[in-house]
Amino acid sequence: MKLRIIVYAPTAVEQFIYRFNRENITKVKFIKSEVIDGTPFVTVDDNNISKELLFDFAYRLGTLQKDLAIKGESWLPLKDYPFPPKEDEFNQ
Numbered sequence: 001m002k003l004r005i006i007v008y009a010p011t012a013v014e015q016f017i018y019r020f021n022r023e024n025i026t027k028v029k030f031i032k033s034e035v036i037d038g039t040p041f042v043t044v045d046d047n048n049i050s051k052e053l054l055f056d057f058a059y060r061l062g063t064l065q066k067d068l069a070i071k072g073e074s075w076l077p078l079k080d081y082p083f084p085p086k087e088d089e090f091n092q
Contacts, residue, residue, distance in 0.1 A: 001048065002044070002046075003043065003044050005042050007041065007061075008074075010033035012065070012068055012075055014033075015081035015083055016064055016081060027047045027049075028057065029044060029045040031043040031044060
């Protein structure tokens with residue numbers, strides 16, 4: 001199911017999804033980020049993960065976004081939340 005979510009830091013969502021997928025052996029997919037009327041949104045596909053994992057995903061994402069907003073940052077710490085490899089690098 002595709003979800004459109006209001007977020008503070010769209011770039012951090014991509015970092016979080018990559019880590020979440022590696023930790024939980026899931027395939028949540030970052031589709032796109034966009035700004036509509038000044039509000040940042042991301043679209044993700046949950047790929048029908050269990051309700052428990054979806055709840056965990058949403059809770060952790062919300063907590064991270066709140067922390068980033070308080071700190072005024074747009075990325076998560078790279079040592080803990082690396083960016084996913086580019087598709088070109090992954091397919092080689």
